[in-house]
Amino acid sequence: EAQVTQNPRYLITVTGKKLTVTCSQNMNHEYMSWYRQDPGLGLRQIYYSMNVEVTDKGDVPEGYKVSRKEKRNFPLILESPSPNQTSLYFCASSLLGQPPVTGELFFGEGSRLTVL
Amino acid sequence: AQSVTQPDIHITVSEGASLELRCNYSYGATPYLFWYVQSPGQGLQLLLKYFSGDTLVQGIKGFEAEFKRSQSSFNLRKPSVHWSDAAEYFCAVGGSGGSYIPTFGRGTSLIVHP
Numbered sequence: 082e083a084q085v086t087q088n089p090r091y092l093i094t095v096t097g098k099k100l101t102v103t104c105s106q107n108m109n110h111e112y113m114s115w116y117r118q119d120p121g122l123g124l125r126q127i128y129y130s131m132n133v134e135v136t137d138k139g140d141v142p143e144g145y146k147v148s149r150k151e152k153r154n155f156p157l158i159l160e161s162p163s164p165n166q167t168s169l170y171f172c173a174s175s176l177l178g179q180p181p182v183t184g185e186l187f188f189g190e191g192s193r194l195t196v197l
Numbered sequence: 198a199q200s201v202t203q204p205d206i207h208i209t210v211s212e213g214a215s216l217e218l219r220c221n222y223s224y225g226a227t228p229y230l231f232w233y234v235q236s237p238g239q240g241l242q243l244l245l246k247y248f249s250g251d252t253l254v255q256g257i258k259g260f261e262a263e264f265k266r267s268q269s270s271f272n273l274r275k276p277s278v279h280w281s282d283a284a285e286y287f288c289a290v291g292g293s294g295g296s297y298i299p300t301f302g303r304g305t306s307l308i309v310h311p
Contacts, residue, residue, distance in 0.1 A: 116301075121206070121303070123287065123304045124241075124287065124304075129298065185246060186233075186243070190239060190240040191240050
């Protein structure tokens with residue numbers, strides 16, 4: 082089954098304790114992205130990756146890191162989490178450059194993070 | 198730069214009533230347009246998409262959307278809403294080039310009254 086898998090789905094942590102949210106897709110997609118969703122603000126892009134070893138900042142990258150060492154994986158790293166990073170996080174992936182599929186995003190089920 | 202506006206933060210309808218969710222976009226060339234739905238506790242799922250051709254597109258769950266270039270709009274419609282349609286709906290616009298990066302609207306929350 083084609084899917085994007087995120088882990089953990091729920092996490093409560095404390096300020097400053099490094100954490101990683103994993104994301105894996107089994108569709109051989111080039112494009113992967115992380116979003117955060119906050120009430121009233123919709124989806125905001127954190128980082129994205131066009132392919133292996135190619136990453137770039139989105140709209141709200143501060144406090145986050147990513148890596149893309151393999152095509153299927155795109156982990157989100159919070160080196161020193163703070164309470165303002167409490168949010169619902171989504172990973173998404175897509176094929177690129179192959180209309181009409183171009184641009185359709187496949188989303189994971191989300192990871193709800195609480196930083197105390 | 199591309200952008201999407203969903204003017205309605207919340208929409209309340211009665212079950213069985215018709216629905217229209219508004220979406221206006223800004224993009225300099227031919228846009229790719231999408232509607233996604235997010236049910237409570239779930240990720241986003243594609244409802245429908247427009248790339249070219251017929252401006253009225255059909256999607257899953259009985260939804261349709263109409264692309265109106267002159268109005269820069271891509272409104273989502275359903276003739277009869279079911280209680281299970283209560284969800285958050287996101288409109289998104291992307292480019293027609295190979296390095297597509299979609300831009301999302303802020304979403305519209307649909308509340309369905311019995």
